Amino acid sequence: MNSSVTTIRQLQLEPQNPQRLNALCGPFHQHLKQIEQRLDVHIHHRGYHFHVHGQLNAVTHAERLLLKLYDETALSQDISPEMIHLMLQTSQAPVLEHNTSNEQDKFPVLFSRKGSIRPRGVNQARYVSNILKHDISFGVGPAGTGKTYLAVAAAVDQLEKDVIKRILLVRPAVEAGEKLGFLPGDLSEKIDPYLRPLYDALYEMLGFERVAKMIEKQIIEVAPLAYMRGRTLNNAFVILDEAQNTTPEQMKMFLTRLGFGSRAVITGDITQVDLPRGHESGLAHCLRVLGDVDGIHITRFNSQDVVRHHLVQRIVEAYEAWDKDHPVVSKRYD
Numbered sequence: 139m140n141s142s143v144t145t146i147r148q149l150q151l152e153p154q155n156p157q158r159l160n161a162l163c164g165p166f167h168q169h170l171k172q173i174e175q176r177l178d179v180h181i182h183h184r185g186y187h188f189h190v191h192g193q194l195n196a197v198t199h200a201e202r203l204l205l206k207l208y209d210e211t212a213l214s215q216d217i218s219p220e221m222i223h224l225m226l227q228t229s230q231a232p233v234l235e236h237n238t239s240n241e242q243d244k245f246p247v248l249f250s251r252k253g254s255i256r257p258r259g260v261n262q263a264r265y266v267s268n269i270l271k272h273d274i275s276f277g278v279g280p281a282g283t284g285k286t287y288l289a290v291a292a293a294v295d296q297l298e299k300d301v302i303k304r305i306l307l308v309r310p311a312v313e314a315g316e317k318l319g320f321l322p323g324d325l326s327e328k329i330d331p332y333l334r335p336l337y338d339a340l341y342e343m344l345g346f347e348r349v350a351k352m353i354e355k356q357i358i359e360v361a362p363l364a365y366m367r368g369r370t371l372n373n374a375f376v377i378l379d380e381a382q383n384t385t386p387e388q389m390k391m392f393l394t395r396l397g398f399g400s401r402a403v404i405t406g407d408i409t410q411v412d413l414p415r416g417h418e419s420g421l422a423h424c425l426r427v428l429g430d431v432d433g434i435h436i437t438r439f440n441s442q443d444v445v446r447h448h449l450v451q452r453i454v455e456a457y458e459a460w461d462k463d464h465p466v467v468s469k470r471y472d
Contacts, residue, residue: 143193143194144191144193144194145191145192145193145197146189146190146191146197147189147190147197147198147201148187148188148190149187149204149205150187150188151186151188151205151208154185155211157211157215158208158212158215159185159186161215161216161217162207162208162211163183169207169217170183172222172223173200173203173204173222176223176226177199177226178192178193178196179191179193179196179197180192181204188204203225203226206225207222207225223445245263245266246263248291248292248294248295249298249299250291250294250295250298250343250344251343251345251348252342252344252345255295255343257284258284258445259443261283261437261439261443262284262288262443264437265277265285265288265439266288266291266292268435268437269288269289269403270292270296272401272434272435273396273401273402273433274396274401274403274404274433275401275402275404275434275435275436275437276403276434276435277289277403277404277405277406277437277439278406278407278408278421278436279407279439280407280409280439280441280454281407281454282444282445282450282454283440283445284445285406285439286336286377289405290336290340290377291339291343292375292403293375294340294343294344296401302373302374302400303373303374304356304357304358304359304373304374305357305358305359305375305376305377306359306361306371306374306375306377307336307340307358307359307361307377308360308361308362308363308376308378309333309363309378309379310362310363310364310380310381310383310388311362311363333360336360336379363378363384363388363392366392366395367391369395370397371395371396371400372397372398372399373399373400374399374400374401375400375403376395376396376400376401376402376403377402377403377404378402378404378405379405379406380406381404381405381421382407382408382412382420382422383406383411383412383413383419384419384420384421385413385418385419385420386418386420386424389404389420389421389424390420390424392404404421408422408425409457409458409461441455441458
């Protein structure tokens with residue numbers, strides 16, 4: 139069936155409940171307008187009877203999303219624009235077309251002191267499953283796809299379950315296209331700006347005070363990549379973030395640190411390399427070297443997996459299109 143054909147779908151929301159209907163529509167119908175704008179459809183309703191008009195695929199997505207959101211109102215009537223955005227990302231992902239809600243119910247769930255964390259979409263679920271099942275996993279793709287956040291969540295989950303004894307969060311200290319010059323302070327204060335995204339994820343999952351105590355007891359260690367040389371990491375969950383900014387030598391050094399009872403997750407985006415021009419990315423290199431090695435699993439994300447502001451997805455897609463049309467410019471990221 140041609141997805142470009144326009145169609146009208148009708149759906150009836152049950153059970154009828156005025157509070158749930160108001161939560162679904164939002165103040166001044168802002169939630170419906172958000173769905174209309176993102177999917178390029180028109181939504182009209184009289185009471186609990188809805189008409190959705192637009193191209194077939196978009197109407198299918200909108201219908202599925204409206205029903206799912208109405209189900210959510212039975213649990214909580216606090217429907218936010220952010221929740222709708224995340225559900226839109228899930229409903230629009232092509233990989234979900236043949237997956238039922240029962241399959242989505244089987245997505246792995248990660249636990250922390252602050253609550254549970256559930257992957258958004260099949261690709262994120264596959265990524266989390268690979269992390270939990272295998273000793274070395276890669277998450278590769280554009281910004282905003284949840285690579286780092288889910289890796290930290292998996293580490294916290296495994297620490298809380300006593301599967302591992304400590305967490306190491308590692309990042310190369312490479313400036314993102316700008317010269318920061320001399321940074322004042324001691325070692326911790328110098329490297330903190332590079333590691334801030336990792337701290338933020340930990341604070342959200344464990345709370346500021348608990349993270350501070352765990353760092354003091356060295357249960358959690360946050361360090362620049364250079365400080366991994368010569369170490370053997372046993373019973374640890376090690377995350378290398380921003381791995382595209384490693385050199386091939388640094389990446390080999392990191393991967394050979396893994397000891398007994400340990401697990402490593404490497405995340406990065408090979409389109410955002412901040413190494414000096416002419417230097418090969420260690421992430422891009424090791425993906426070629428280790429791509430067929432048994433026991434190493436690579437999850438690749440794309441713009442459809444972005445879970446930030448909807449404009450981030452459009453920005454990623456625009457840059458991908460530009461790189462395809464200008465291969466000489468993007469050569470340094472290969």
